[in-house]
Amino acid sequence: MIKLDSDIGVKKIKEFHAAIIDELRSNDEVLIDFSGVERIDCSVAQLIIASGRAARAAGKTIKLKSVPRFVKYQMQICGIKI
Numbered sequence: 001m002i003k004l005d006s007d008i009g010v011k012k013i014k015e016f017h018a019a020i021i022d023e024l025r026s027n028d029e030v031l032i033d034f035s036g037v038e039r040i041d042c043s044v045a046q047l048i049i050a051s052g053r054a055a056r057a058a059g060k061t062i063k064l065k066s067v068p069r070f071v072k073y074q075m076q077i078c079g080i081k082i
Contacts, residue, residue: 001065003033009041016044020051020062028060035066045078 002019005012023030032048048062055062064082067075072082 001031001033003035004037006036006038008037008044009039010043013043013047017047017051020047024051024055024058024060030055030060030062031065032062033065034068034071037068037071040071040074042078045075045080048075048080 002016002023004016008016020030020032030051048064052062067082075082
């Protein structure tokens with residue numbers, strides 16, 4: 001499981017990307033926990049979209065957990081429907 005920091009955005013996107021890759025290498029399902037998130041930006045949404053596509057192509061899944069309402073709204077603006 002990947003537990004995100006309160007403020008996840010472009011400054012931390014490389015770290016988030018590396019965590020997703022590590023999880024996908026060793027698991028068929030990656031769970032991303034948003035319970036502590038207070039802010040995201042579109043780079044997070046873009047990474048989730050791209051990672052989801054890569055996971056599906058490899059027969060794996062990415063699931064989002066405890067996504068706050070305002071984060072759902074921000075993600076919908078960026079093209080992710082939760």
